[in-house]
Amino acid sequence: MASSRDNLAAWIVEAKGRIEVRPSEFFMPEKGEVLIRVQASGLQPADAKVAKLGIMNLKYPTILGSPVAGFVEAVGEDVDKVKVGERVVSGTMIFTSGGVAKFGASQRFVIVDAREVVPIGNTAFPTAIATASQTPLAALYAPGALNMSRPNPSPNPAPANGKKILIWGGSSAMGALSICYAKLAGYTVISTSSPHNFPLLKDLGADYIFDRSDNSTVSKIKELFPIDYWFDTISLSSSLTPIRDILDGVKEQVEIITLLPPSMSGGEVVFPENVKTKMLLFRNKAEENQDLVQWMLGKGGYLEQGLTEGWIKGVPAETIGGLGAVAEGIERLHKGVSARKIVIEPWIEQ
Numbered sequence: 001m002a003s004s005r006d007n008l009a010a011w012i013v014e015a016k017g018r019i020e021v022r023p024s025e026f027f028m029p030e031k032g033e034v035l036i037r038v039q040a041s042g043l044q045p046a047d048a049k050v051a052k053l054g055i056m057n058l059k060y061p062t063i064l065g066s067p068v069a070g071f072v073e074a075v076g077e078d079v080d081k082v083k084v085g086e087r088v089v090s091g092t093m094i095f096t097s098g099g100v101a102k103f104g105a106s107q108r109f110v111i112v113d114a115r116e117v118v119p120i121g122n123t124a125f126p127t128a129i130a131t132a133s134q135t136p137l138a139a140l141y142a143p144g145a146l147n148m149s150r151p152n153p154s155p156n157p158a159p160a161n162g163k164k165i166l167i168w169g170g171s172s173a174m175g176a177l178s179i180c181y182a183k184l185a186g187y188t189v190i191s192t193s194s195p196h197n198f199p200l201l202k203d204l205g206a207d208y209i210f211d212r213s214d215n216s217t218v219s220k221i222k223e224l225f226p227i228d229y230w231f232d233t234i235s236l237s238s239s240l241t242p243i244r245d246i247l248d249g250v251k252e253q254v255e256i257i258t259l260l261p262p263s264m265s266g267g268e269v270v271f272p273e274n275v276k277t278k279m280l281l282f283r284n285k286a287e288e289n290q291d292l293v294q295w296m297l298g299k300g301g302y303l304e305q306g307l308t309e310g311w312i313k314g315v316p317a318e319t320i321g322g323l324g325a326v327a328e329g330i331e332r333l334h335k336g337v338s339a340r341k342i343v344i345e346p347w348i349e350q
């Protein structure tokens with residue numbers, strides 16, 4: 001492990017502005033925080049939307065990227081969940097803080113909230129980036145989302161419970177993890193992707209896999225009714241339209257969990273009265289989510305067991321370079337990746 005504490009980051013200078021690599025301040029963790037020496041950091045579609053479209057009100061210059069994996073460098077007061085030197089992964093506070101740069105993942109040292117830090121054992125840092133998201137767990141198991149039955153922490157799926165979930169977009173980073181978790185909990189999974197990603201979805205455990213662009217997919221999924229849970233991990237008109245068509249003629253109340261607000265997700269797709277879309281806005285500090293948060297992020301919890309034992313499956317991680325590659329990563333995400341988690345390794349010299 002290098003001993004230098006000189007920090008370096010990929011800064012975005014302003015909304016929709018250029019990205020440049022230059023030094024950043026080194027911060028020590030405050031109460032309830034952890035300082036991580038970053039070995040791998042993720043870039044996600046939200047980073048591309050901020051960098052290319054300026055979708056959020058952030059304080060600039062700032063540092064994008066989430067989640068982050070590396071070694072614990074220091075812990076703040078009241079933190080006993082992890083120890084210095086431990087290998088961990090964590091979500092970041094870059095968006096919830098409004099862009100405070102010390103919380104962005106695309107740098108060599110980052111401050112995170114201890115509640116989000118999870119030990120990963122010997123799992124490779126890029127793999128941890130691809131598999132550690134809280135979002136799919138929240139979508140499936142949060143009381144304010146699908147509120148499905150949680151799996152036991154085990155690589156062996158629970159006995160089939162006879163309930164079905166449609167996970168539209170199974171080759172997305174969020175969709176792939178959702179398939180894995182739903183299967184482990186004993187659900188029957190129906191999912192969609194492009195045909196070249198069918199082997200991935202099969203490996204994740206999907207029971208029924210359909211071509212997202214094939215006109216016959218709507219009628220084939222209709223044949224699988226009843227479907228108990230609906231999750232659109234893409235949440236664009238290209239996904240909401242076929243889901244609406246699948247639901248055409250259904251009279252019961254249906255709620256579809258989405259991951260984007262209507263303003264960004266093809267608001268032109270009109271659903272009948274009985275079908276509602278609900279964007280996942282998971283607040284891990286909300287009282288109603290504390291039981292779930294403890295179950296997934298607590299010491300020895302579901303994510304820690306899954307990551308250290310290596311049985312959580314998602315899309316493959318692709319390390320594209322060091323901090324100098326952040327701009328390229330943003331471009332690739334903006335154009336759209338296929339079954340890939342884009343990863344940066346900030347100590348690589350490029």
Ligand SMILES: NC(=O)c1ccc[n+]([C@@H]2O[C@H](COP(=O)([O-])OP(=O)(O)OC[C@H]3O[C@@H](n4cnc5c(N)ncnc54)[C@H](OP(=O)(O)O)[C@@H]3O)[C@@H](O)[C@H]2O)c1
Nearest residue numbers: 045046135169171172173174193194212238239259338339
């Ligand atoms: N609300 C939240 O808390 C939250 C959290 C995380 C992410 N998000 C949002 O959720 C969305 C997904 O994020 P992500 O990281 O999972 O995305 P991603 O991995 O970058 O998504 C890429 C995948 O999307 C698939 N895809 C694109 N259009 C599709 C369609 N019409 N039908 C089915 N699949 C389609 C592609 O499939 P093929 O290549 O197989 O065609 C590709 O594999 C993003 O918009 C992100 O901003 C929201």
